[in-house]
Amino acid sequence: MPKAWSDKRERQYEHIKDGLEERGTSEDKAEEIAARTVNKERARAGEAKESSRLSREDISSGRRGGLRSGTRRPKGRTRDQLYAEAKDLGIDGRSKMNKAQLQRAVDRRK
Numbered sequence: 001m002p003k004a005w006s007d008k009r010e011r012q013y014e015h016i017k018d019g020l021e022e023r024g025t026s027e028d029k030a031e032e033i034a035a036r037t038v039n040k041e042r043a044r045a046g047e048a049k050e051s052s053r054l055s056r057e058d059i060s061s062g063r064r065g066g067l068r069s070g071t072r073r074p075k076g077r078t079r080d081q082l083y084a085e086a087k088d089l090g091i092d093g094r095s096k097m098n099k100a101q102l103q104r105a106v107d108r109r110k
Contacts, residue, residue, distance in 0.1 A: 005038065006047075013038045037061045082106055 005013065013034045020030035040061050043051030077085070082102035086094040089109045094102060 005042075009038050009042060009047075012041070077103075 016034035016037055017030045020033055021027060025033070039048065040055050042048045043055035044060065048055075079099040079102060082099060083094060083097075085106050086097070086102055086109075089106065091105050091109060094105070097105065
């Protein structure tokens with residue numbers, strides 16, 4: 001953690017790092033992600049002496065994390081996949097069901 005960070009940025013760093021570690025990220029990787037996030041936020045807020053154009057003009061770290069995340073968690077099946085599975089299971093009324101209804105019907109049948 002660089003000494004140039006304010007108390008607020010140090011708290012932000014610790015919060016991000018702790019959250020990542022709770023989700024199973026290694027300590028080294030969590031420290032790297034937290035430092036990069038804090039440095040980008042400092043650049044966006046004009047607190048950094050030097051910053052790249054991308055750091056200043058790209059979407060915020062929080063939004064970027066949601067859009068560009070490469071998580072390994074299961075993303076779930078699409079409605080079309082659920083529909084095909086419901087068809088294979090012979091579930092009646094499937095054509096009028098939305099994704100959530102198809103999910104429940106398929107899970108009940110299994």
